[in-house]
Amino acid sequence: MEMIQNFGLETKLFLFQLTNFLIIVFILKKFLFNPLKKALDERKRRIEQSLQDVQNAKLILENTGEEKKKILADAKVGADKLMASIKATADEAKEKTLAEAKSRSQQIIEEANNKASAEFENMNKQIAKMSVDASTKILSKVLSELFSEEEKQKLMSRALERIDEKITN
Amino acid sequence: MKISPDLLFNIAGFPITNTVITTLITDVILIVLVFIVAKSISIKPEKIQNAFEAILDYFRETTEDIAGERAAFICPWVVAFFLFILISNLVAQIPGFESIRFHTSTSGHHGYALLRAATSDLNLTLALAVTSVIATHVLAVKHTGIKFYITRFISFKIFPIFLFVGLLEAVNELAKFISFSFRLFGNIFAGEKVMATMYGLCPFGLPIPFIALELMVSVIQAIVFAMLTMAFMHIMTDKSH
Numbered sequence: 001m002e003m004i005q006n007f008g009l010e011t012k013l014f015l016f017q018l019t020n021f022l023i024i025v026f027i028l029k030k031f032l033f034n035p036l037k038k039a040l041d042e043r044k045r046r047i048e049q050s051l052q053d054v055q056n057a058k059l060i061l062e063n064t065g066e067e068k069k070k071i072l073a074d075a076k077v078g079a080d081k082l083m084a085s086i087k088a089t090a091d092e093a094k095e096k097t098l099a100e101a102k103s104r105s106q107q108i109i110e111e112a113n114n115k116a117s118a119e120f121e122n123m124n125k126q127i128a129k130m131s132v133d134a135s136t137k138i139l140s141k142v143l144s145e146l147f148s149e150e151e152k153q154k155l156m157s158r159a160l161e162r163i164d165e166k167i168t169n
Numbered sequence: 170m171k172i173s174p175d176l177l178f179n180i181a182g183f184p185i186t187n188t189v190i191t192t193l194i195t196d197v198i199l200i201v202l203v204f205i206v207a208k209s210i211s212i213k214p215e216k217i218q219n220a221f222e223a224i225l226d227y228f229r230e231t232t233e234d235i236a237g238e239r240a241a242f243i244c245p246w247v248v249a250f251f252l253f254i255l256i257s258n259l260v261a262q263i264p265g266f267e268s269i270r271f272h273t274s275t276s277g278h279h280g281y282a283l284l285r286a287a288t289s290d291l292n293l294t295l296a297l298a299v300t301s302v303i304a305t306h307v308l309a310v311k312h313t314g315i316k317f318y319i320t321r322f323i324s325f326k327i328f329p330i331f332l333f334v335g336l337l338e339a340v341n342e343l344a345k346f347i348s349f350s351f352r353l354f355g356n357i358f359a360g361e362k363v364m365a366t367m368y369g370l371c372p373f374g375l376p377i378p379f380i381a382l383e384l385m386v387s388v389i390q391a392i393v394f395a396m397l398t399m400a401f402m403h404i405m406t407d408k409s410h
Contacts, residue, residue: 027199033245
């Protein structure tokens with residue numbers, strides 16, 4: 001008891017200090033700890049949100065890069081396909097044109113040949129006719145001097161028959 | 170300088186000692202600071218808010234490292250003990266703090282010091298110790314259940330070993346009142362004695378290193394009290410202990 005008195009322990013003072021501290025705890029909790037905790041949590045949330053946003057932006061950027069690469073690759077594939085298709089079409093058109101030209105030239109040549117043949121035949125016929133006429137004239141002139149009219153007629157018809165045969169053969 | 174605080178006067182039968190006045194000054198400083206921070210609280214902290222946030226964040230992280238989710242209810246107590254003890258210790262380090270004298274009929278020629286470190290009064294340190302221990306036990310009952318709480322002290326498992334362990338636990342809990350209160354009281358009171366001696370020997374220059382030392386002791390004692398409260402609260406609210 002004497003020791004307690006030496007230390008100055010007193011119920012009233014002890015209870016005052018106890019109550020005083022509990023009030024301080026209450027004030028600190030209500031007006032400092034809770035609002036400050038809220039502010040700290042809000043700041044932490046914002047920082048986390050910002051970091052998340054940065055991460056998302058990074059991801060989007062990466063995806064955009066990949067998408068760009070994919071688009072470029074797709075475009076390249078498309079262009080290659082288009083080029084191949086154009087080349088094929090051009091080759092086909094070239095082939096077709098060449099074939100057409102070849103066939104046309106063939107046709108022209110054939111036509112020319114036919115025409116030439118026909119001309120040639122025609123000429124041959126004309127020449128033959130002319131030669132027949134000339135022969136007839138020569139023959140009639142020769143015969144008129146050597147044979148009578150009747151013999152002349154016989155010879156002429158025989159000669160003409162033979163000429164006709166030759167021509168037809 | 171006596172161990173007990175000096176009685177200055179009475180108000181309606183209530184003794185007003187120099188430590189009571191310092192306690193009230195500590196209260197005023199703390200409340201004013203709290204309201205300044207509370208009034209201007211924002212996401213971008215200002216000077217005082219920054220200081221309080223640093224303290225709160227430090228204790229919150231430390232408590233979370235030790236107690237995990239239970240930090241939510243342990244931390245406010247820890248911060249309250251730290252701030253109150255720190256401010257009451259630091260207030261006493263203001264030069265000339267004890268030089269203001271108050272004369273009463275029993276004070277003699279020199280009178281009593283009007284102000285004295287609040288934590289050099291055993292009434293306050295004991296009140297803090299009682300608050301810490303009782304709060305710890307209330308939280309223990311709340312979070313581990315009354316049955317588990319009782320089995321900490323009374324258990325008939327492997328009789329009589331656990332009964333003896335429970336008895337030791339009870340003694341340990343009672344010893345906390347003494348260790349908490351006398352550690353803080355002893356350190357601050359001894360510091361005041363040393364400072365008074367140094368000022369008595371040579372008031373110019375000589376007390377400077379001791380002021381630095383006392384400032385350090387003030388902070389360390391506040392941290393020690395808060396950390397021990399945190400550790401005891403963690404132990405008592407954890408079923409694995």
